[in-house]
Amino acid sequence: MLGTTFKRIIRAGVVGFFRNAFVSLATMLVMMITLFVIGSLLFMNAALESTLDQVKDKVDINAYFLTTASEEQVLEVKTAVEHLPEVMAVQYISREEALVIFKERHKDDQLTLQALEELDENPLGASLAIRAKDPSQYEIVADFLEGQMAVAEGEQQIIEKVNYHQNKVVIDRLSGLTASIETAGLAFTIFLTVASVMIIFNTIRLAIYTNRDEIEVMQLVGASNWFVRGPYIVEGVLYGFVAGLFTLFLFYPLSIYMSSATESFFGSFNSLVFYTSNFGMLFKYIVGSGVVLGAVSSFLAVRRYLGV
Amino acid sequence: MSDSLIRFDKVSKFYNGGPAALDAVDLDVKHGEFVSIVGHSGAGKSTLLKMILAELYPSEGAVLIDMDDTQHLSKGEVTQLRRKIGTVFQNFRLIDSKTVYENIAFALEVAGMGDEEIEVDVPHVLGLVDLHDKAEHFPKELSGGEQQRVAIARAIVIQPSLLIADEPTGNLDPINTYEVVQILKKINDLGTTVVLTTHNKGVVDSVGGRVVTMDAGKIVRDDSGGQYML
Structure with a gap:
């Protein structure tokens, strides 16, 4: 029925x-x-x-390390940054890689390359390129890195600068x-x-x-x-x-x-x-x-x- | 009293505080009767029929169909009640988007009949109203008389105990009127109670059954074997 x-x-x-x-x-x-x-x-x-x-992918912040910072120290900071919940990816650029990138970027600029040759030592420091999950979270990451910069007494400063403030306007707008x-x-x-x-x-x-x-x-x-x-x-x-x-x-x-x-x-x-x-x-x-x-x-x- | 099919017990109906459309009506229709209800427009004929179908409920009094008070029926019981009553209207009220065959079959389908029964019963009633050759036509392709015969076929295919015909000949010419009346009489002879409303003196006289005359919501005459008088 x-x-x-x-x-x-x-x-x-x-x-x-x-x-x-x-x-x-x-x-x-x-x-x-x-x-x-x-x-x-x-x-x-x-x-x-x-x-x-x-x-969003194109925006990141970079932490530049002093040349005196050892690789272990840099990697220590990298691990700490990676553990932040806001961070999506961290890319480590070693001093050698930085030099390769620098040379590549200035390959048409003989003067700069010659000046580089004059130096016995690689003048470039290592750096970390950090991408947050969301642009609004860069401030937290930057604060964390700046906290790392303020070193305790007796310790050496290893981070030279964090370029968040240069990028801040762009990041905020985005x-x-x-x-x-x-x-x-x-x-x-x-x-x-x-x-x-x-x-x-x-x-x-x-x-x-x-x-x-x-x-x-x-x-x-x-x-x-x-x-x-x-x-x-x-x-x-x-x-x-x-x-x-x-x-x-x-x-x-x-x-x-x-x-x-x-x-x-x-x-x-x-x-x-x-x-x-x-x-x-x-x-x-x-x-x-x-x-x-x-x-x-x-x-x-x-x-x-x-x-x- | 046990063989009464329809009982109106002091029924009054008021629409929005106006004068009574029905005024303390008492009416008793027995199984197998053929009752013609006559009266001017606005005398209360349609109100009376709508109450039998539980489309309207009394403001006062009670309407009993087969001993059941219509006011106490549930939605489902109203549907059940309507499946026991065949209805024919002045304006035919066929389903225009369905063929003649489907219109008649629809009444059986809603009653939950099986397909085999439908395939037997529909051609049978189409034969009774002499329309077997129009089964696949749509209502709009038929004459008024033919449409009314389809409506009657639809009403009787469910083998109702009661057939209600509301001005069934109102839109028909004399020849079609005569045919419709003959069909209604035949249905009554087969045992179905028929309640008919009409303006047409010729119809009442040719039926020759019980005539109930209404005026201003009251029953003013009730003659068995009566004639049309106003």
Whole structure:
């Protein structure tokens, strides 16, 4: 009995979907527009995130050691810094490596290289390049390093300087910018999602509004609420599913088309690579939102016309 | 009293403090009767029918269908009640998006009938109302008389103990009116109680059963074997 009812509800929904072809098509087109907005937000957020990550990656602070500092001393500081919870990575550049880098950087500058040759000893100190997990955390790291600089009596100073204060302005701006872009992005996403939900809800409500007399008749004939509501929900799910699939496939040619443009604009972000490597996630969000929105909208819309 | 199907016990109905749509109505309809209810528009005929279907409830008094007080029925019991009552309306009230066959099958589907029964019963009632060749048509493709016959087929396919017909001939020409009345009489002969409201004197006279005359929410005449008089 329950199985039969379920089967009939599904069948009535599918028949309704195909029979009201024009209404179905119009509803799905509107849903596609809103699902397209949701999909675009996924792309935008991914592009923004990868750009921000990239910029964040470029910011670090360096602790420069005196040439008198021994390798053990430097590595001791490195281990201590690595144990800070805010620190993501620490790169140790030995004195020899610093010299290689220096020579490489000045390879066209014979005068400087000659001056270097004049010295019997490597004038460069070792350094640590430190990356924090978040730009706002550099201050904590810098404070820690400066604490290390203030040496106890009798001990030798080993850290020459920490370049946090030179970088502070850039770091502060970047962390401010990241935070505000993320907040704005979230607000934008919420706004567009709410708008999309309302548009879809209203579209389905209008489609069902034309059937309000039928709903009344069904109830007079003795149909239970679920028997009336069920087929509309099935129809709503179908609208959402088909609109979601079409939207998802629409993003494919778009991703190809935008592929090189996005790569050159965002640097690390390529729309086609994102589409293919995140297909599952996109499917889940676009088709999933379609199905959920379709079902919920139908449910709410029919409920308005169910008296009893 | 045990064979009474419908009982109105001093039923009054007020809409938003206006004058009584029904005023202390007492009515008793027995199993197998054919009752015509006549009266001007606004006499309270539709209110009376809606109370039988538990679409409306009395402001005072009680409506008993098969000894059950409609006011004490749960949502599910109201649905059950409606499945025992066949209804036919002036404006047919078919489901436009479903074919003739599906409209009739729908009444059986909601009652939880099996597919085999539906496949037997629907063609059978389509034969009774002489529409077997229109099974796959949509209501909008039929004439008024044909639509009303579909509505009657839908009403009787569930083998109701009671058939309610609210101005079933109101939108029909005389020939279709005659056909509809004949079908209703045939259904009554087969044992179904019929409650009919109408303006049409010809209909009442050709049925020739019990006539209840209403005016301003009151029953002013109740003649068995009566004629239409206003």
